[in-house]
Amino acid sequence: MRIVVVGDVMLDVDLAGEATRLSPDAPVPVVDVSSVRHRAGGAGLVARMLAQDGWPVTLVTMLGDDDAGRQVRAQLAGVRLVAGDTGYPSPVKTRVRAGSHPVVRFDQGCEKTPVPDVTPAMLRAVENAGVIIVADYGRGLAANPGLRKLLASLAGHVPIVWDPHPAGPDPVPGVAVVTPNMAEATKAARSAGGAMDGPGPGDPAADAAGILLQRWGSRAVLVTQGEEGALLLRQGDHSPRNVPAPRVEAGDPCGAGDRLAASLAVHLLAGRDLPDAAALAVHDAADFLAAGGVAALTDTAPGGRGGERTGPLAGVDRLTEPLLLVRAIRETGGTVVATGGCFDLLHAGHVRSLKAARELGECLIVCLNSDDSVRRLKGPERPIINQHDRAELLLAMECVDAVMVFDEDTPDAALDRLRPDIWVKGGDYKGARLPEADLVESWGGRCLTVPFHPARSTTGLADALAKVG
Template sequence: MRIVVVGDVMLDVDLSGEATRLSPDAPVPVVDVSGVRRRAGGAGLVARMLARDGWPVTLVTVLGDDDAGAQLRAHLTGVQLVAGTSGYPSPVKTRVRAGSHPVVRFDQGCEKTPIPDVSPAMLRAVEQAGVIIVADYGRGLAANPQLRALLGRLAGEVPIVWDPHPSGPEPVPGVAVVTPNISEAAKAVQAAAGTGPSSVEGVAQVLLERWRTRAVLVTRGVDGAVLLQEGVAASHAIPAPRVETGDPCGAGDRLAASLAVHLLAGRDLPEAAALAVHEAANFLAAGGVGALPDTEGTAAAPGKAAPEPFRRTTEPLLLARSVRENGGTVVATGGCFDLIHAGHIRSLAAARDLGDCLIVCLNSDDSVRRLKGPQRPIIGQHDRAELLLAMECVDAVMVFDEDTPEAALDRLRPDIWVKGGDYKGARLPEAGLVEGWGGRCLTVPFHPARSTTGLADALAKVS
């Protein structure tokens, strides 16, 4: 169940301030530095993002034996670090910003170095992965022959997300998906053939054949991404939500991290890619790397059966898998939860007491409209999910678009499926499906005179 990030780490330093005048020595702005922030970049940023979200993550890398290397270790709090010695100075990238605008960047120790050695401990850590992210930043770790041989063998066993670099090696054959941006993809095609197709789909097709991977996901910034899979004739365009951001730094790292999480949860690649593109956009909309704290931890509220990190996640499929693997009982319930009232809260609390986690299968907005009419839902699915997750008794929410929860249940496969006591004495519609994998269907007490319709009618009278 552990996510392993393999790749190059650098120390990112941000100097920020205001520029209100020009230097008397040259026509360049003078930045009055008011803030200095340091963080782990490259593969370290990917690992920090995952640790911040509560995932058990191991970072396999090499570090320099210098002050920057010591700072990197300090900024990787919350990440299980398995690091060899690079034998060279740690790379440092210093960005100067005036307000929200970058002015200049200084790179130290970023020149190409010989391929580093890998230790037995590094290889053992990779072998323990449930999913692997190769975050290549061109420093040579991804070119190590021993590591590449191991990754090639594991490619048929666990999902591998490979985020390539123009200065790095080609991905090993058979990885689940390679995630170049459009510039990196075009350069890779040009380097291989001198010329290449002009369309994104054509570039992806060349790379899919050359790299012999199972899929290529070419990201295009605000234009989303294009996914091409082995054995699938047509490419799949994935739009990105429009966001206002001045700094795209970290978007590719967020995308790779999200892809790995969703693949580990058992989602198919098109769904995982669509979710990852949206989560990368949301990451930038929330402030990107500038909104990340300087150091990270993984403290989490205690849980009954799930390992500590999984108590913080709202990823339903992975939470269910984690609870089951640790001997716990997965409980699920479902509904529209349009206007949450006391009856909902009591039923949810009673359902949570039946097991070790409670996952709510929530009707999407389209599903609610088909079931309840064009005036519903009153509250959108994102807000409804947020309200449910704010309750202590709800551990995760799984939104579904169908009219019934059967498809969501078939993917989730809970040990117990719970409905309200208004079904008491009747066989639940989902009983046959749930019993098919050995699950049980139960009812919890029904609280009369409390309903969404009644609450909506009452609100209409006072509006």
């Protein structure tokens, strides 16, 4: 299922260096520029993040026929681009940084332009979306009447994440969630006539969310609050939900809202409900900033498996998101294979069994016992390796396409969510009916065993290591 990003793009230019002295002409720092980077900004940054994490993404936008527009196209390698011609200069935002500190920003061609026309190809691209992100940067695309009519018609059955802009139009009614930051939410609520300055201990974010939920007619509003996390209010909720953010050391917050919108769309497409998706998206945005933000994004073209993934979505990309992977494989008529276990201290027996399981279909998903689950099954001294490291080791293997961690004593709940075509266990079950057989067969699946390799076990390996240590 393709993610479609709709919105305004610009060219972002980052000039970075060190400032060790003041100019003799005026009391301003002199930045000795050591690097110049160009990247797609606005909706282009959202699309680039998704593509770099391995997602199939289409960007529907307007581009100028000028040098800046051509540079933006070059920065969007790996993104399916469906663009109209603005007829106006492409906006360019140049940021100057001294070390990790922003010094100044220069904007060129960022004046407000008339609402652009959209092409039939742009509308067709939006119609084919599995999830839509509207990344409005106030340049007019989100105000196009034909596009708005289409988005409103899709809102009932396609998740739409709308990232608004103070200079842009209101979201169309019915979208899944609108994601203003606190300043944007407060300004929009006041413009709607809401009382935001009353006395008392009221929560300004909750007040703004309530006003905007009624004004916009969206299914939910998620007000982002920086290091304080976010506040989620859905239609029908009696009270808002606070979504806390982990504490991180972050400098430049540029791009955090784009990362959050991208992450929300990914989690909604994977079938998560909005509260869970919002919690994960807030953590993803915090991780993005902790990893260096936009300054840490790679300059290489987005790649598939094996390419470097620097954003926090690297842990939930299409290669490691089980539910979305299942959907994608089934849409192409492929066979979904799953197996399960603790996989504490990977050994050759594990590797051989996993390779054999992968050969049975187009993808292999490993249902992995959580740390608590392993302790209940194996005792208080296990696992030797925590669940995050065990998952990372499994995903490093070419034969493993996804990992789903489960906390129960059996994989039944995880299996019921995945519903694989084939459930595989090691050949030590040979001749016996697998415990999960009734469940798997209830949806038409099959249970198979793969060869078992004796004398290779985690317990044996652990005992040997204990003797050495």
